[in-house]
Amino acid sequence: MQRVNQTLGRIPPWLIYGIAAFPPVWFFWLGLNGGLGVEPIKELEHRLGELALQVLIATLAIRPLREWTHVNLLKLRRSLGVVTFAYVSLHLLVWLVLDVQILSEIWADIVKRPYITVGMAGFILMIPMVVTSNNLSLRKLGPKKWRRLHRLMYPVCVLAGLHFVMLTKGFQFEPLIYLALILVLLAARVPWNLGRATA
Template sequence: MKLVDHLNHGLRKVPVWLVYTLGAALPFWYLYLGLTGGLGVEPIKALEHELGELGLQTLILGLAVTPLRAITGVNLIRLRRVIGVLTFFYVAAHLLVWLVLDVQILSEIWKDILKRPYITVGMAAFILMTPLAITSNNWSIRKLGPRWGKLHKLVYPTAALGGIHYIMVGKTWEAESLLYMAVILVLLGWRVNDSRKKQRSRAIHQRNSARPA
């Protein structure tokens, strides 16, 4: 057996409920750290930052599933839903920390959403993710049919907006957020390229099959 097969064999054995449990526990772990001094002397921003970054990381991981399988053969498709749902959970927690612990003042929250472009962008990303989280179940897939796939393409603009949001939060152009954006762009770019290739091969296939035998 090849290494990839070993890896895939192992991945098939990972219980999905365990990934849900451990993944969902992470924000509570950070909350605990924040309460006990583990996030430094300014735990509010630190917690907000950790959760936001976690959301971006899982978002990137979710986007990487398809290219990873196409390029290396490693198959994470069974875990794609849990990755997506956790992403939403992290981003929602990030938003909640911003609302409750950071801004605190209700009138300021609305003003910030409208007046601060980086918050507008972040909120837009969150809104785009919401229907994806709601429809992350078998019932919705059956119910929506082919429209489900189309709907879930919303993850692409979500990722781009998330990356832009991170860049805009920085006081200046910061290497870390630029790196995240670069990875997101590579993953989105791969899809553009891939769908072009598929279109081309479909066109060739059609031409060939249209030829009289």
């Protein structure tokens, strides 16, 4: 197990970023060439949003995974967080530029539509984390403060899950499954057993 963890720990961030760049480029290329169907804007927006949610959940799963299986991916966590932010930014950009297009409509949507308000709140809460996702910030803030700041992940995950649930038409299972996963991974962090401390 230790060897597995050492190998995984040696994956450099640039490799993760390099791999992570593929799906959005691929989706965009598909959108340009008819591969996303006859209404590619919505499809691109939804695919990027779903991708962001999946990486967000993967990031959130890293610590419970270590506790349950001893697979330690903590070293990848920061890079995955940055990847999530990049995907969310692209999702937002597609919504702004390709989908809604009209400035007054964008603002009206943000303030009047709860699911968009919730999504935007999640995006804004990610900004302090991505800005401090470098070693210099970690040193400056000190590990305690840095870790406390990065607990913003928890509200971000809940907001992201809600954002998806709130935008569907009719009763649909898929967004509820994502939200349930998020809640389970958050619940795993609560020190249910008061005798056992959790970091």
